[in-house]
Amino acid sequence: MKNTGDRRRTIYDVAKAAGVSISTASNALNGTGRTNAETRERVRRVAEEIGFRPNALARGLLSKRSHAIGMLTNDTYGRLTLPMAAGVSEVLVDHGVSVFLCATNNDPRLAQLHLEALLDRQVDGIIFTATRLDLTPPVQLSRLPIPVVYVFAEGPADSVTFFPDDEQGARLAVDHLKELGRSRILHITGPRDYLAARIRAQSYLDACGDGAEAMFGDWSEEWGHEAVQTVFARPGAKPDAIFCGSDEIARGVIDALRDLDVEIPTDVAVVGFDNWEVVARQTRPPLTTIDMELKELGHRAGLAILSLSKGEPAPAGITRLPCRLVVRQSCGSPLQSD
Amino acid sequence: MKNTGDRRRTIYDVAKAAGVSISTASNALNGTGRTNAETRERVRRVAEEIGFRPNALARGLLSKRSHAIGMLTNDTYGRLTLPMAAGVSEVLVDHGVSVFLCATNNDPRLAQLHLEALLDRQVDGIIFTATRLDLTPPVQLSRLPIPVVYVFAEGPADSVTFFPDDEQGARLAVDHLKELGRSRILHITGPRDYLAARIRAQSYLDACGDGAEAMFGDWSEEWGHEAVQTVFARPGAKPDAIFCGSDEIARGVIDALRDLDVEIPTDVAVVGFDNWEVVARQTRPPLTTIDMELKELGHRAGLAILSLSKGEPAPAGITRLPCRLVVRQSCGSPLQSD
DNA sequence: GATCCATGATAAAAGCTTTTAGCAGAAAAA
DNA sequence: TTTTTCTGCTAAAAGCTTTTATCATGGATC
Incomplete structure (x- = not known):
């Protein structure tokens, strides 16, 4: 009964x-x-x-802690946001904290509306994520009465911020190629005005030294295709490995190489970046790539906002989480595939 | 001050x-x-x-309406969920309703936990979405004291449910091909145990009649590739158009056709399904495909749960929302591209 | 001058929980 | 026996808003 x-x-x-x-x-x-x-x-x-x-409402009213947080994102597409949000939600549900998802579509009015709604709901904190598209928050988040954690986006100085470790990730890729005996490694990546692209490129240049070349373009498959055509059309030594700034670029690179009858991985080894499974698994051969551990990023951001909301400390400034190498078949590794 | x-x-x-x-x-x-x-x-x-x-908490405590809803999803990947969630959130934010996002990762324990949290928070309703992966809710949603709306998932009889109109979508694709003068249309699609695959295939068979052939496989690029190889290796007339059950399959199909030196769209026209831009925009040539209007699906689901939560009616039973044809270059249409 | 009505304001209750302060009774200490 | 200390429980307040019922005032009506 x-x-x-x-x-x-x-x-x-x-x-x-x-x-x-x-x-x-x-x-x-x-x-x-x-x-x-x-x-x-x-x-x-x-x-x-x-x-x-x-009744959580009555409880929250009294304790002044709603045990809910808001996640503000301008990523309409969801490729980066949803795995992260799943990580956040996963780690917080066990602490009885729920997550409001607010998609701003890069619209400042919408962002403001969502922010006010979150404050009215007395959320214990806000996670702001910008998916690299634009790094500045579309609303004023600095003088809020609740803590804010930034992921993939930079907040004011000393604010709690999480990024993947692009530098280490790039090194992981280059080291892997070097270990397999590759020496003429080329880097094809996205636009130069993306901080992540610049960091990865610099890390690559530092690791490869003389003769290294980073080609900036955009994040598309098309650009990967085009870059390979350019490189293989000009005179001089050809690369024996290509480190790509994203899996999409890598996909274009692989396609272009096949068009040129270049064998992968025999003639040229290819490494991607993102471990976006729907791309990396489907290239032929399947793509060795760098995983940014988005879910773990979400876990950490969730734990950080949880600590802050309880008045406990969280790592101030930018924390960079290590990336992971996922070995498949595009580098001819003797290691077992993923 | x-x-x-x-x-x-x-x-x-x-x-x-x-x-x-x-x-x-x-x-x-x-x-x-x-x-x-x-x-x-x-x-x-x-x-x-x-x-x-x-204070929304105090307000909700009194009015018994929290002006928040929960969205329960088992889609870890986010390709379908996030655009939909954005649609839901977009239409509800103007009514002062916020959305809790709960990713269950297909884990019944997690689903139960989230459900209880939502009920404790006095949400006004729940949107359940299953992204076609498994159609049965991982938790008991039927005897809840609040309304439930299903998207991409089937609830108990007469529950408010939204799906894209797969039948109309498939017909859109076939009609487009026919209008362009194609007569030998092949259908390559996902697994037969997906309801959506069966509906689309049946719609295609009804529209094409004699000689029509639907090949079931899985949702991967690889399967598209394989199917094309099979068809072009066997004797007999070759198709002059291929309608694919997903953009990923279409991508495999296009790759395989290029490997066989078959011209697209001159020799064979290709239509996809999903309008997953990151795939459809990047194929060569760009893919003509069917858009399921995920955001609109979200809008409708949001409005439905809003009505129900106010005690107003919502369309009972399954509502199928029309798909939209997106013309790019893979069919050689004289129409302007997207 | 007495009665009625409309207006504009207010006190108090309700919604549900947690916390603080306090009370009654029993056991222990003086 | 009287005082102190525990123990187990409870009344009441607090948290913030909305709603219901009530009240005072001034003008209109008889």
Whole structure:
């Protein structure tokens, strides 16, 4: 006979059914105050029986902590956001914290609207993520009464910020190629005005030294195709490996190489960046690439906002999380494939 | 001097600053009860000045409507979910409704946890979406005290459900090919145990009649590649058009055709399904395909849950939303490209 | 001058939970 | 026996808003 009525059960119902006062019921359920073990058990059993669940609104109203956070994103596409959001939500659900998802579509009016709604809902914190598209928040987030964590986006100085470690990721790729005996490594990447592209390129240049060449373009498959055509059309030594700034670029590169009858990985080894499975798994051969550990990024951001919302500390400034090398078949590795 | 203190302003602050009672302040702000026009203006001005925003928790506690809904998804990848969620959120934010995003990762325990959290938060409704992967909800949603709307997933009989109109979408593709003079149309699609694949295939068979052939496989690029090789290796007439069950399959098909030196669209026209831009835009030539209008699906689901939560009606049973043909260059259409 | 009505305001309750302060009774200490 | 200390429980307040019922005032009506 659990909760057949239409009305939700309140702690008042529990108290009445257990024959105690409301405060005793509350104390028994939360293990606060002083309660007799036997009473405590009885109250809990009764609560279970009638299907009592505390009203989060009332709880939040009193405690001034809503146990909810907001996630503000301008990524309409979802390739980076949703895995991250899943990570955030995954780590927070066990702490009883839920996540409001707010897609701003890069519209400042919408962003402002969402932000106000979040504040009205007394969220305990906000995670702002910009997916590299534009690095400046579309709304004023600095002077908020609640903590803000930035992912893939830079906040004001010393704000808690998470990025993948692009420098280490690029090094991972280059080192892998070098270990396999490749020496003439080319880098084809996205636009120069992307910070991530610049960092990866610099890391590559540092690791490869003389003769290294970074070609900037855009994040498309087409650009990868075009770049390869250019390089193979001009005179001089050809690369024996290509490190690409994204899996999409890598896909274009692989296609262009096949058009030129260049063998992969025999003649040229290819490494991508993103481990976007739907691309990396489908290239022929499957693509060795760098994974940015988006879910882990989400975990860390979630834990950080949780700490901050409790007044506990979180790593100030920019934290860069290590990337991971995923070996498939585009480099001819003797290692087992993914 | 707006809200410099650390404490949020309450309606009590407004009342005091305006020299009226709390109830008058509330009435003035909400336009309820009887208030003198002049008083009303003054209260509103004061509220604006001190930066008062009503506490959504207190409001929800009283009205029993939290003005928040939950979105339960098992789609970890986000390709279908996020555009939809953006649609939901977009249409609801203007009604002051926020969206909790809950990614269940296909884990029943997680789903249960999220569901309980949502109920505790007194959400006004739940949108369940399953992205075609498995059609049965991972938790018991039927006997809930709040309305549920299903998208891409089938609920109990007569529950409010939205799907793209796969039948009409497939017909759109076939008609387009026929109009361009193609007569030997082949269909390459995903697994037969996907309802969507079966519907699209049936629609195609109905439209093409004798000689039509639907090849079931899986949703991968690889399968598209393989199917084309099979068809072009066997004796007999070759197709002059291929309608693919997904853009990924279409991509494999296009690659395989190029490997066989078959000209697209001169020799064979290709149509995809999904309008997944990152694939459809990047094929060579760019892919003509069917768009499922995910955002619109989100809009409709959002409006439906809004109606239901207010006790108003919503379209019972399965509603199928029309798909849209996106013409690019893979069919040699004289129409302008997208 | 007494009664009625409309207006504009207000006090108080309700919504549900947690926390603080306090009370009654029993056991322990003086 | 009287005082102190625990123990187990409870009443009431607080958190913020909306709504209901009530009240005071001034003008209109008889």
